[in-house]
Amino acid sequence: MTGAASLLKDWSLAWRFAIREMRGGLSGFRIFILCILLGTAAIAGVNSVAASMSEALEGRGREILAGDIRFELKQREANTAERAYLDSLGEVAVASNMRSMVRSEDKTRQTLSELKAVDGLYPLYGKFVADPDRPLAELLAAREGVYGALAQPMLLDRLGSKVGDRVLIGDMTVEIRGRIVSEPDQLSDGFALAPRLLIAREALVKSGLMQTGSLVDNNYRIKLAEGSKPNGQIRREAQAKFPEAGWAIRGSGNAAPALSNNIERFSEFLTLVGLAALAAGGVGVANAVTAYLDSKRGVIACFKSLGAPGRLIVMVYMIQILLIAVLAIIGGLAVGAAITPVAGYFLQDYMPVPEGLTLYPRALGLAALFGLLITLAFSVLPLGRSRLIRATELFRSQSETGWRRVPVRYYIAAGLVFLAVGALAVLSADQRFLAFVFVASTAGAFLVLRLVAYGVAALARRVRKVQSATLRLAIGNIHRPGALTASVILSLGLGLTLLSALALIEGNLRGSLAGAMAEKAPNFFFVDIQSRDIDGFKSVLDKAAPGGEVRSVPMLRGRILAFNGEDVQKRNVPQEARWVLQGDRGITYSETVPENSRVEEGAWWDKDYSGEPLVSFASEEGHQLGLKIGDTVTVNVLGRNITAKIANFRAVEWRSMSINFVMVFSPNTFKGAPHAWLATLTDHAATPAVEQGVMRSVTNAYPGITSIRVKDALDIASDLVGQLATAVRAASSIALVVSVLVLSGAIAAGNRARIHDAVVLKTLGARRSMLMRAYFYEYALLGLSASVFALAAASVASWYVVTEIMELPFRFLPGAALWTLAVALIVTAGTGFLGTWRVLGQKAAPVLREL
Incomplete structure (x- = not known):
């Protein structure tokens, strides 16, 4: 018989055995199913809602x-x-x-x-x-x-x-x-x-x-x-x-490109959050598969005794696992598809959404593929552990000897599947660098969490004997064989890290909007000031706010058309710099370097400069666009195309929220061109009553001038941040729910060993109250360990996002730390109590007969 024919025969035989054995039900796979279902549903739902909104935008263009x-x-x-x-x-x-x-x-x-x-x-x-x-x-x-x-x-x-x-x-x-x-x-x-x-x-x-x-x-x-x-x-x-x-x-x-782009970016981010939840659920998959195979020791022993090769055993249980995963994925896709009309009901007052239930094959297919790959990635190693186990070892009631000797090819297979998950996440995203960073961070978090778990167990092993027998038992449970340490820290750490990082980012952003930015920002922006009114306008402000500082600059609007004669629409512009080219930009001219900026490269023009038009470009944005000194910028202003040479790059302090421009031109560029003025009023001692008086005085004197109170704009921005953060936290909470499921599954899987431990200890005189305290201490210590890691990792991640990406000052928020600690303790202790209550109620006689 050829190798292909033999393999086909093995698959056929494995299929028959797998189906027959599954007739007994799916006991032990509830957590497995829920983890895959929730993660798949999150990805399917987010992408389906995004697709529905994009389709509605296009259909009702x-x-x-x-x-x-x-x-x-x-x-x-x-x-x-x-x-x-x-x-x-x-x-x-x-x-x-x-x-x-x-x-x-x-x-x-x-x-x-x-x-x-x-x-x-x-x-x-x-x-x-x-x-x-x-x-x-x-x-x-x-x-x-x-x-x-x-x-x-x-x-x-x-x-x-x-x-x-x-x-x-x-x-x-x-x-x-x-x-x-x-x-x-x-x-x-x-x-x-x-x-x-x-x-x-x-x-x-x-x-x-x-x-x-x-x-x-x-x-x-x-x-x-x-x-x-x-x-x-x-x-x-x-x-x-x-x-x-x-x-x-x-x-x-x-019809609405900005909205379409925001929908796409937001959906990509939430897809990655859903993937993180699915990855956290992968720990539950591994635990469930391990526990299931452990419960099948007798069956596997029979296979081994009858001469079944290791390959056949792996095939049988892989078929079962994949069939159960398919059921979970189908359930997740159904839930994800149902999210679309529900989301449409709540969003119909804000944006176009389709009516009724519509299926989006790409969104559902992507979610299904993620679910299947995660299942395979976390199942390969547990399946590999069953291949080389001797029948005599499988008959031992508690021994796990031999379960760690996994053939190298299974590690290679698991690594390849994990790489496939990461590649799919990156290739399916428009913001591929962000997706790569997210995937790499998640992989790094798993590795670090595994090391933290080993470290916690090693530390518990080296702790000196404590006087309290209850605490001594709890510490022993942390490092004993089959301990829950790795499962608890892996499952809980990722979800807490994600939620803590989001809380720190939101808190710092809203704090900056209400604090540092508000303190530095001017009280008002005034636009559409006509040249003939500028002096009178300043006189009105001098009377209404005598202690205020007034700054004014000429202002025009211009759209960038070309760099070095090349149409900007044909350039490959990085995402972070596209805003410069979208729509019209405010521009100005000046003889001197504007406030809140300094020349970093090149030189400023002389006050009486009268040569070819020159422009000073914001340094960061200019370099992101690939510009250099001597390049030309073509801008359309009031129906005329003006080409100017870049004379210098400026470092601009955008966070000051004062008058800043991407482009500042030499004065001769717009000589004689009609324009209005832009002005700010800064008076940090002004009360709300004074500000209302300023608005009333300016508007009554010059009805055509528009007064924008900066505090109102910051309040709107803060509200938007809060709404977005609520939506992100709601999606991210799925990761925490999955963590609880994984924790529950890990506790259930370890109950077999705990039943024996509890019965022996009770036989030796231990009371139920003592065992409950020991379990409480154990789960509290594990929850504390997970929260410490989550806080450390979240602080580093949020610090990077706030300082390097948002370019804002970072402040550690004690409230977020206490919230993380409280959630960790409640989840671990509460889930642990519920999971072990049944253990403590077991009668001793039936268990002792098996020892």
Whole structure:
């Protein structure tokens, strides 16, 4: 018989034995099934929800964009030739967005708003919903010389106004005629710093807010004529016909790119968190397989006695393990798929989600593959331990002799499967470096946790005899053969490390937003200050906040088009620097080096410099983009392409939250160009009442100037951080749940030995209360060991993230340490108590008969 035929026969025979033996049920595999099910469900659920949102964004692209294609211009409107071209494409709806102050009619209250002005064609797709539900044109139309407006409820709350009241935008009075319920294109408009106020575009033009240099986004949404060219061809044609237009063109297939990118990044991160939970569950898989094979000693002994080769035994139990894993994976996929409509129910008010249950094969397939690989990775070594065991050794009731002699090929096989898990995690992620770091960190954590477990056992072995018999018994349990030390520390350490690191990162980030950043940051940013008003504006601030420091700089908006003549869209830009090229950037000019920055490379230009345009680029961002001194940057400003040579790189202190720019140009670059000014007010002694007085004075004197209170922006950022942290902690808690399951499984697997120990000790006079205290001390010591490692590892990881990635100061948070310690003790002691209660209730006679 050939080798292939023999192998096929063995597999056939192994299959029959495996199926027959499984008829007795899945006893001993409950923890195995739950660990794989939860980890698979987490990965399947996260990826399915992300896929559903991405599909909805793409499927409802026209509605989200409120058009087939959108042309966006900053600080200017389309000229005659540009508008004629846009009209030739189809029906054009124009909307303008800007931030503006809104005041009560008596001028006593004011607040920042996201002002949106639309024409009569808005929206071309989708439905705008208002309360009352009347035609939009009717609600916004002028009545007796007063235009209508629609406001979000938050704006009315801030002003203390209601429907029917009148408010001021600029010097124009408008009447609040309803509340905004939903906007079809809200997602495509991007992040909102303030609540929305909707008016007619005709009203905005007459308000006087659209002045030279005002930060206005003019959006031309087009409903393409039937038979029009594809969006990509239109984009290329428009850029070729109007190379200096500087417009941003977005099609319905990419209606909300920022949101799509955030969904993808967030889902990738949560997938890695789910993988960590699945890896933690792998310890439970290994424990369950080991315990199951241990319970099958008699069966394996019979196989051995009848001449069955080791290969056949491995095949039989591998088939069983894989079949059980498939059942667990199917259950996990079902739970993961069910998460999609549940998440959709809670997210439907914030973003488009599909209705009903939809299956996403790629998401489910990825989760299934991870589940299968993790099962194999953690099962190979326990299976290998059964191959070379003699029948006489298997008949011994408590001996584990021989179970550690694993053939080298099984270590190689396990290593290859682990590598496959890591490769799949990295290759399936867009942020591959982040995925690689996460996988490497998880692998390193497992290795270190194993060393910690060995260290704890070795330390317990070397502890001097203590007077308390209970404590002495607990310490002995930590280092005896078959101890739970490795299982407890491995399972609990990873979950606690993940949750502790997230808590420390969130705490430091929110602390910086509320503390160090808030202390350094100015009280206000003021934008859209006209050149003719700058002196008067400063006089108003001198009176309203006499102790404050005012800084002002000229400001324009520009979009980077090319480096050294090469289109930036064709460059391979690293993820961390892409924000510089996305949309328009604020730019300025200066004769001297700006505050909060210093020249690191190159030289600053002379005050009376009049040569070719020069630019100073932020050092970190410039190097990330691959730029060097002497390279050229082409920027579109107010419809003109300007090319400047990089003269120097600056180190910018972004954390100061003061006036900072990526690009600072030489003054001659924009000589004669119309622009507005940007200013800050810093007065750390100012009370909330003084700040309200500043806003009231500036807005009443210059209604066109927008006042942004920095504390309000920091509060919004802190709330967002809190919401994201809650979502991440909820997903990460799966790792802790899996850790508890693994711990429960380890305790259950070790109960056989503990029953014998407990019976012998009780026979010798030990009381149940003494044994319970001993078990409590044991689990408490193990929980304390796991929490100490978790705190140390989490502190190092969070320190790196906070200081090196976020570039913020790091502070150890005692509250997080106490929380970690409390969770560790509660989980280990509580689970240990529940798991060993049955052990202490065993009657002595039946057990003693087997000894």
